[in-house]
Amino acid sequence: xxxDRVAFSTLAYEVSDRLYAVAYRILRDSGLAEDALQNTLVTxxxxxxxxxxxxxxxxxxxxxxxxxxxxxxxxxxxQNDTVQRIATVDESVEESSAVLDRDAIERAxxxxxxxxxxxxxxxxxxxxxxxxxxxxxxxxxxxxxxxxHYASQVLRNVLLPDRPGTLEEAGLA
Amino acid sequence: MTIDTRLDxxxxxxxGDGPTRAPSRAVGAALEQIADLEAGPVPWxxxxxxxxxxxxxxxxxxxxxxxxxxxxxxxxxxxxxxxGVHAGPSPTPSDTPAxxxxxxxxxxxxxxxxCTLMTGAEAETVTGRFAGPPKPIESxxxxxxxxxxxxxxxEVLVRLSWVRTGGSAVFDTAAAATGTEVVExxxxxxxxxxxxxxxxxxxxxxxxxxVAHSLGxxxxxxxxxxVLPRMSGGxxxxCTLMTSQEAExxxxxxxxxxxxxxxxxxxxxxxxxxxxxxxxxxxRLIWVRTGGSAVFDAAAAKPGTEVVPAxxxxxxxxxTTxxxxxxxxxxxxIILAHSSGKGDxxxxxxxxxxxx
Numbered sequence: 001x002x003x004d005r006v007a008f009s010t011l012a013y014e015v016s017d018r019l020y021a022v023a024y025r026i027l028r029d030s031g032l033a034e035d036a037l038q039n040t041l042v043t044x045x046x047x048x049x050x051x052x053x054x055x056x057x058x059x060x061x062x063x064x065x066x067x068x069x070x071x072x073x074x075x076x077x078x079q080n081d082t083v084q085r086i087a088t089v090d091e092s093v094e095e096s097s098a099v100l101d102r103d104a105i106e107r108a109x110x111x112x113x114x115x116x117x118x119x120x121x122x123x124x125x126x127x128x129x130x131x132x133x134x135x136x137x138x139x140x141x142x143x144x145x146x147x148x149h150y151a152s153q154v155l156r157n158v159l160l161p162d163r164p165g166t167l168e169e170a171g172l173a
Numbered sequence: 174m175t176i177d178t179r180l181d182x183x184x185x186x187x188x189g190d191g192p193t194r195a196p197s198r199a200v201g202a203a204l205e206q207i208a209d210l211e212a213g214p215v216p217w218x219x220x221x222x223x224x225x226x227x228x229x230x231x232x233x234x235x236x237x238x239x240x241x242x243x244x245x246x247x248x249x250x251x252x253x254x255x256x257g258v259h260a261g262p263s264p265t266p267s268d269t270p271a272x273x274x275x276x277x278x279x280x281x282x283x284x285x286x287x288c289t290l291m292t293g294a295e296a297e298t299v300t301g302r303f304a305g306p307p308k309p310i311e312s313x314x315x316x317x318x319x320x321x322x323x324x325x326x327x328e329v330l331v332r333l334s335w336v337r338t339g340g341s342a343v344f345d346t347a348a349a350a351t352g353t354e355v356v357e358x359x360x361x362x363x364x365x366x367x368x369x370x371x372x373x374x375x376x377x378x379x380x381x382x383x384v385a386h387s388l389g390x391x392x393x394x395x396x397x398x399x400v401l402p403r404m405s406g407g408x409x410x411x412c413t414l415m416t417s418q419e420a421e422x423x424x425x426x427x428x429x430x431x432x433x434x435x436x437x438x439x440x441x442x443x444x445x446x447x448x449x450x451x452x453x454x455x456x457r458l459i460w461v462r463t464g465g466s467a468v469f470d471a472a473a474a475k476p477g478t479e480v481v482p483a484x485x486x487x488x489x490x491x492x493t494t495x496x497x498x499x500x501x502x503x504x505x506x507i508i509l510a511h512s513s514g515k516g517d518x519x520x521x522x523x524x525x526x527x528x529x
Contacts, residue, residue: 008207009204012200012203012204013200014439016195016199016200017193017194017195019195020192020193020194020195020196020199021191021192021193021195024191024192025188025191030192033192034195034196034198034199035199037195037199037200037203038199038200038202038203038206039203040203041199041200041203041204041207042203042206042207042210045203045207045210046207046210105183105184105187106187120188121188124184124185124188125188125189152184155184
């Protein structure tokens with residue numbers, strides 16, 4: 001099996017940047033993303049025989065990655081408050097609206113569940129159509145659509161400071 | 174500005190921001206973990222699944238994969254998955270540790286001449302001989318560089334000679350020798366001399382000769398498939414579209430000197446990364462030589478792309494990714510400048526596009 005192992009190691013280096021980038025964007029934490037990547041590669045090797053169709057490799061390994069990201073997110077949930085506090089900027093500092101928008105999005109995104117984040121990242125960052133997102137995650141297309149809608153709505157709300165209840169809706173108040 | 178536009182812009186900028194390169198220690202740690210785990214056989218694995226490329230990060234890892242593959246070959250002595258014939262004894266598979274980034278990262282090549290045309294591992298793989306770590310030795314006399322790749326037993330596996338410019342005269346002399354046989358489909362011209370076992374190849378004004386350990390014609394031709402693409406500065410794909418000096422000049426202060434082009438070819442796409450001495454990318458070129466129209470059309474259909482006039486047959490710039498797509502016939506060139514800026518990408522395109 002040495003040839004397979006070597007081929008897999010080459011493949012691992014090829015996909016690792018993309019997987020790490022996706023994991024980071026779901027988890028918003030470089031350490032967790034690194035762990036998710038490592039676990040993804042190990043899990044992928046253990047179960048790679050189950051994948052018969054090489055053309056499905058990318059979707060398959062993204063699914064493995066997302067599930068590892070879920071696991072990492074759950075392991076970190078106990079420290080969530082710390083993460084939130086670190087992420088909060090000094091709002092007394094005068095900043096441009098673009099910077100404030102991004103900060104608001106960042107904070108709102110961190111309040112989303114990993115499941116919602118995954119749909120958002122696969123759609124907006126990886127560029128997968130919703131049908132493909134659903135296939136990657138193994139969920140119905142309607143579920144993917146509703147998760148994306150919810151995530152987008154939360155992020156949209158934080159950009160509407162004049163709307164009553166916006167921060168509460170976004171979970172930021 | 175509407176809220177949807179504002180959200181879309183802010184969300185896309187925000188989601189695009191962040192790391193795009195995986196720490197090599199994570200991959201290395203995973204590969205160490207799987208070293209003791211059996212998973213195979215996986216018939217499709219060595220045939221390489223198609224991987225969608227992301228802008229910068231994957232191009233980097235693609236280049237790294239080539240480095241890793243070469244390093245791995247050096248470690249395990251070649252394997253059939255790389256297309257070679259491996260008739261000789263090989264190391265025991267179970268003794269072969271899984272490669273890690275640290276384990277396989279090669280040191281810079283000490284060679285600048287004929288030994289850049291082929292590595293010891295490639296010579297082993299193609300010739301099917303293995304008698305310990307191969308040792309290439311390079312010398313240069315009167316503009317002719319000679320590389321001897323021998324095994325640890327002192328036997329020469331391959332002898333390569335190379336005249337980089339002015340090689341036409343050398344080739345003509347060799348081809349005029351009695352008994353030489355024309356070999357079709359190699360470079361611009363090629364002849365084999367059965368008396369000496371020497372295969373002479375001409376590519377442009379560059380001449381190379383190859384002698385395999387067997388003195389056989391078939392072995393020499395097999396070795397030529399490795400050597401030939403490297404006779405033109407080592408590049409045959411996207412890195413032929415721009416020199417490192419040109420990239421440095423466009424990058425200005427950021428470029429500095431001593432930049433390094435790295436070329437890899439995966440899934441029909443040739444990727445060239447030109448990095449400065451500090452390892453920062455000056456420019457990334459992805460060249461799709463067939464089927465480029467479809468790649469271009471898909472890029473042009475993305476929201477927010479801007480048409481760039483008077484560049485190739487058609488060109489679009491994507492402000493979100495910083496990528497400039499240029500189509501010429503059925504070829505497509507994707508340029509990402511160091512700044513991710515449109516002006517810089519167009520400046521690089523003005524050099525590369527006429528060479529597509």
